[in-house]
Amino acid sequence: MSIETLQPPPAGGDATAELLPSPAPRRRRRRTLRSHRLAYRLILPAAVFMVIVHLLPTLGGVVISFKNLNTFTFAKLFGAPWNGLENYRAILFDSANPLHSGFVDALRNSAIYTTTVVAGILVGGLAIALLMNRQMRGIRVIRTLMLTPWIVPSFVVASLWGFMWQSDVGIINKVLVDYTHVLGHRPVWLIGDNSIWAIVIPSIWRGLPFAMLIFLAGLQAVPRELHEAAAIDGAGPWQRFTRITLPLLRPLIAIQLLFNVIYATYQYAIPVVMMGTNPGPKADLMMTLIIRQSFSNNLFGFGSAASVLLMLAMGVWVAIWYRAFRRDLELAT
């Protein structure tokens, strides 16, 4: 029941920090051609699945984004008429088109959601990891219990918080208004201006423990002598944190940043379970918009074009991320 295994694995074990491929050590080249054939056979099942479920359908999605695929043409599947760049033009520039304003809303909401959720997860995760890195009675049990929110499935998180946010019977308003009188009136959380925070806060709550776990493992790997030597040289706790701890954690921060941004941008379950397929203009995220327009309104061409734009945006993000953290990744591998 305790996390006592946060120790270095036997050898250069590596699940997250080394996700980017690294050149293989030269000595491995000695392997014979026969072994190479074995290697290809070993990756075959995974490769086949990735091609059939990821690669080909993604190409199909790009094709659909140039087609006029809707309720009337759906029966023809990929035989639907071509539409050129019309889907893209409607989304990006056609202000008379309701899809355009919906897209702008969702883009703004997704930007707010992703920024606040990722910042909350990383800053909160690091702060709590520092707190958990101390010695105290029962700290192992506490570390384990801290992981609980991460194991609660997203759809349960969303139903639970949807209930807690209820204006009249929800526990949050009961605490804020009835018990502590922090607020004089009962805020409405699930509709209107507050609704974005109704999905941001549970997302941070669920994502934070995992970041904490990773940062805690990183903190425990920082050699104690570094801190002791710096303390002897007169560095205070804050200086030791910014000059020793943070630089050593940079590779972990980089990986957490990359994957949390992707995960938050593609978030779908939490808003949909909490608020339904249309969370309203203040909480509609890119994914809820795209899925609603595709599967409720059958605007498949629009959905695919918006997906392509979203994927391009993600590609830009990864490129920026890679430029910013390339050196940390080289150090890590």
Add this chain to the structure above:
Amino acid sequence: MSTYPRAERRRPLLSPRARKRMVARGLDALTCLVLLVMIAPVVWLILSSLQTEGRLSSGSYDLLHPTFKAFSQMWREIDFEHYFVNSLIICTAASALATAFAASAGYALARYAFRGSRTFSAAAIGTQLIPGSMFLLPVFMGMVWLGRHTPIALIDTRIGMVLVYTAFFTPVAIFFMRSFFLAIPRDIEDAAQVDGCTPLQAFVRVVLPSATPGLVATFVYAFLFAWDELLFVSALTQTHAETLPLGIRLFIGNYQEEYAPLMAAGVVSTIPVMVAFFATQKWLVRGLTAGAVKG
């Protein structure tokens, strides 16, 4: 106010050691407070599930008299067992398949430098960059096409969902398994091959058994994510292969705000992943944090 620092300098209120201890106690208290805040919603989930619908919707909780009524109500009102069994079967099968594929691919990446290995790794990471909305529709259309032109029925079947989920969770699992294989010394395969094993036999008979913790951790990791998946299952199933995330929505959608059974369903939906996590926690945490610590 301004004389306070001078007074302190003359005769410190607390010795440095006592002050240090005070700070430590304060941080201990803060740690407990943070823990309390983090687990409070889970505690609230459990407490609410033990109330009746009437108490929850009127806001008059009676925490001293828990009742299991909501659980039986939830089981009766929607066919909860149907969703639960589907989730168990689909997620178990998909996680097992994904772990098997990831083990073999992860082993290839850990042991062989073959041409295309970097492309393969990059492609596996690349799959994580694709939004689900991008390939959901083509997957759906492909399944519809297969159903029309061949006897392969994938729409609204457990097999269809298993295949999709297997593909979803294999890429990340590959890197998971690779890290576990890198930690296993190469000597044991060399010894096995000296004893007359082919490389494949050495992998299956010698390396895989010693990678059991890694296999279990990878399986549980995939299971946690598969259990959570909502988007694809909502588009690719109708009546036969729906899983828990869809079942639980019935309390929010079709019925009106039935919180007690909803919370009860939430508790029951969380139990399998909780059990899986705590049973394998030692291995899972080691696998998750392997990248964080450099030996």
